[in-house]
Amino acid sequence: MAEIHEECGVFGVYHVENAAMLEYYGLHSLQHRGQESSGIAVSDGETINSYKGKGLTVDVFQKEKLSAMKGNTAIGHVRYSTAGGQEAENIQPIVSKGHNGCLAVSHNGQIDNDVELRLELENHGAIFQGTGDSEVILHQIQYERGTLLERITQAARKLDGAFSFLVMDEDRIYAVRDRYGIRPLSYAPCRQGYVISSETCAFEVMGIYESYDLKPGEIVEFSKDIVKHYQYTNDISHHMCAMEYIYFARPDSVVEGKNVHTFRKESGAVLARKDQDLHADIVVGVPDSSLSAAIGYAEESGLPFETGLFKNRYVGRTFIQPTQAMRDQSVRMKLSPVESVVSGKSVVMIDDSIVRGTTSRRIVQLLKSAGAKEVHVRIASPVFAYPCFYGVDTSTRAELIGARLNVEEICDYIKADSLRYLEVEDMREVAGQIGLCLACFDGKYVTNLYTHGKELED
Ligand SMILES: O=P(O)(O)OC[C@H]1O[C@H](OP(=O)(O)OP(=O)(O)O)[C@H](O)[C@@H]1O
Ligand SMILES: NC(=O)CC[C@H](N)C(=O)O
Ligand code: SF4
Ligand SMILES: [Mg+2]
Numbered sequence: 001m002a003e004i005h006e007e008c009g010v011f012g013v014y015h016v017e018n019a020a021m022l023e024y025y026g027l028h029s030l031q032h033r034g035q036e037s038s039g040i041a042v043s044d045g046e047t048i049n050s051y052k053g054k055g056l057t058v059d060v061f062q063k064e065k066l067s068a069m070k071g072n073t074a075i076g077h078v079r080y081s082t083a084g085g086q087e088a089e090n091i092q093p094i095v096s097k098g099h100n101g102c103l104a105v106s107h108n109g110q111i112d113n114d115v116e117l118r119l120e121l122e123n124h125g126a127i128f129q130g131t132g133d134s135e136v137i138l139h140q141i142q143y144e145r146g147t148l149l150e151r152i153t154q155a156a157r158k159l160d161g162a163f164s165f166l167v168m169d170e171d172r173i174y175a176v177r178d179r180y181g182i183r184p185l186s187y188a189p190c191r192q193g194y195v196i197s198s199e200t201c202a203f204e205v206m207g208i209y210e211s212y213d214l215k216p217g218e219i220v221e222f223s224k225d226i227v228k229h230y231q232y233t234n235d236i237s238h239h240m241c242a243m244e245y246i247y248f249a250r251p252d253s254v255v256e257g258k259n260v261h262t263f264r265k266e267s268g269a270v271l272a273r274k275d276q277d278l279h280a281d282i283v284v285g286v287p288d289s290s291l292s293a294a295i296g297y298a299e300e301s302g303l304p305f306e307t308g309l310f311k312n313r314y315v316g317r318t319f320i321q322p323t324q325a326m327r328d329q330s331v332r333m334k335l336s337p338v339e340s341v342v343s344g345k346s347v348v349m350i351d352d353s354i355v356r357g358t359t360s361r362r363i364v365q366l367l368k369s370a371g372a373k374e375v376h377v378r379i380a381s382p383v384f385a386y387p388c389f390y391g392v393d394t395s396t397r398a399e400l401i402g403a404r405l406n407v408e409e410i411c412d413y414i415k416a417d418s419l420r421y422l423e424v425e426d427m428r429e430v431a432g433q434i435g436l437c438l439a440c441f442d443g444k445y446v447t448n449l450y451t452h453g454k455e456l457e458d
Contacts, residue, residue: 007248007391008092009033009078010106010185011202012166014173014222015193020069022206023076026195027057029202032250033108034078036086041093041104043170044071048102052077052091072193073173075166077106082393083114084132093168094130094138103141104168107134108198109183109391112161115451137165149230152176152219156232160447162241162390164214166196172223176232180239180446181216182390182437184255187227188212194222199253213256238435239446242427243392246381247289247352256434261292266430267380268296268350270422275301278418280376281345284308286335286352286363293380294350301348308342308349308367309335335363343371353381354410355394357401361414368415377416382424382441383407389445389452390437397456 009030013019020042027038038060039052049069053060057078077092084090093104111117114133117140122128126139140158144151152167152174159178164185167174175196177185187196188203188211197203200211214220216236221228240256241248251261271293283303285294288311298305312334347367354360364375383402387394397403401410411419424442439445449456 007033007183008080008108009198010075010108010164010166010196011077011198012075012106012168012173012175012196012222013190013193014073014196015225016191016195017072019072019074020066022190022195023074024057024061024066025205026197026202027076027078029205030078030198031057033198033248034080036081037079037091038077039091039093040069040074040076041095041168042069042071042074043102043168045073045171047170048095048097048104048168050093050095050104052088052093054086054088054091073168073171075104075106075168075173080393081132082110082391083134084130087130089130090132090135092134094135096138096142098142101169103138105134105138105141105165107137107163107165108185109162109164109178110389111136111159111163112389112447112452113159113450114161117158133161134165137163141167148172149174149219149221153230153232156219160450162447164198172221175214175220175222177214177216177218179217179233179236180437181237181435182239182241182446184240184244184249185214186211187214187220187222193225194227196222199249199255201250201253204252211254237446239437240434241390241392242381242431242436242438243388243440245431248392251292258431258434263430264290264292264352264380265296265299267422267426268293268298269300270426270430271350271378271380271420272297272300274420275348275378278348278376279346280348280374282306282308282341283348283350284342284367285350286359287311290350290352290380293352297348297350297378303348306341308338308347309363310338311335332362335366337366337370337372339370342367345372346374346376347372348376348378349416350378350380352379353384354379354401354414355384356399357410357413360416364414364416374417376418377411377414377420379419379421381422382427382438383421384440386440386443387455388440389449389455390439390447392440394440
């Protein structure tokens with residue numbers, strides 16, 4: 001794979017009038033998790049209708065479309081593909097119409113034994129529409145026997161990897177989380193029903209401030225206006241994706257009880273404590289995802305937090321651009337130094353991560369060309385050296401600068417006066433009781449990688 005992408009977002013609405021409209025607002029709040037495609041499936045109690053398309057939620061859905069999608073139960077999805085391409089067949093929710101009714105599935109994460117399960121299902125006669133891993137979830141549920149809950153339970157036990165997914169039939173929604181707790185999934189009461197979301201920021205826009213997280217290995221059933229909890233396995237662990245806190249999630253989201261902005265601020269404070277001997281004038285964060293960490297660094301060090309970089313909000317996330325030339329151009333279009341702020345100053349520049357080094361290298365150059373005397377780069381995460389197999393579309397190991405160069409060499413490459421990262425142990429300290437997946441930093445994958453493991457050799 002040649003790109004790094006973000007993740008997907010899932011959102012469900014159970015038993016709320018005009019579910020499609022609420023679903024739209026939910027997906028819009030999760031847009032930062034995936035911008036490739038957007039889709040909504042609505043149940044009117046008798047059948048499931050879906051509509052999906054490429055692009056942002058606001059572009060795919062118009063008011064007329066949403067008003068025509070009648071029903072009070074819905075699931076939706078915003079996607080960044082990690083398995084299977086961007087073709088229409090892979091856009092979610094994936095819907096099936098079988099002899100026993102309709103089913104729709106929305107998935108965030110990555111099924112790592114997808115190749116093995118797909119082969120087995122095909123050998124039993126399954127005909128897949130697309131090439132993605134998420135369709136395996138739907139087929140596996142259809143393949144099992146018993147009630148829908150029994151079929152989901154059996155399927156969840158066979159799926160390995162990272163998954164937070166929603167399954168909807170004509171009158172129920174099931175929310176399911178993998179046994180390792182890698183991807184977030186929360187739910188909250190909403191009017192006479194419930195809403196379910198990858199991130200809690202989607203609840204806040206609905207005026208909902210109290211929500212609950214699914215536990216690893218849990219299935220939560222929303223039916224007959226009540227919530228029922230089932231544990232499909234007791235073989236569980238807690239490995240919440242550290243990158244959710246570092247980069248992906250919105251700062252106003254609460255993940256596993258911890259606010260993302262607070263996590264980032266505390267990470268910045270840890271960086272500052274390691275810099276007792278550094279004499280600098282100002283702290284500048286790379287907008288937007290590093291601003292919380294920069295505020296934390298400034299507070300801890302006593303240095304002023306300054307807006308030394310201005311971001312043009314209409315340029316998307318840069319590390320999703322397919323070629324290096326496009327990435328370079330995007331960083332240039334996106335960020336401008338504020339000369340009057342940085343000129344003649346020794347700057348501590350905080351970013352959340354270095355992936356290929358494009359952003360840091362360009363920004364150091366921008367700050368220096370605007371007159372910065374020194375630029376000390378501080379990264380609020382450890383060295384990113386291993387690809388992710390859990391729902392984040394990363395480069396091959398060779399494309400990650402942290403896999404090829406040591407910290408001193410990276411510092412030379414980005415032409416900084418000094419460079420410091422956080423350590424894996426620092427992330428654990430900030431997370432406290434919350435168990436983290438840190439595999440992209442330490443290479444300690446929490447699951448078997450099956451056929452995907454060979455990508456580590458690329
Ligand atoms: O080393 P690189 O390959 O350049 O990637 C690292 C950069 O990519 C991300 O920002 P991005 O510009 O994607 O999005 P953001 O505006 O949300 O921070 C991240 O926050 C780093 O700034
Ligand atoms: N980023 C994600 O969570 C993507 C989900 C799924 N693996 C897909 O490619 O559609
Ligand atoms: S490998 Fe990294 S990005 Fe992937 S789930 Fe683990 S912490 Fe998150
Ligand atoms: Mg950034």
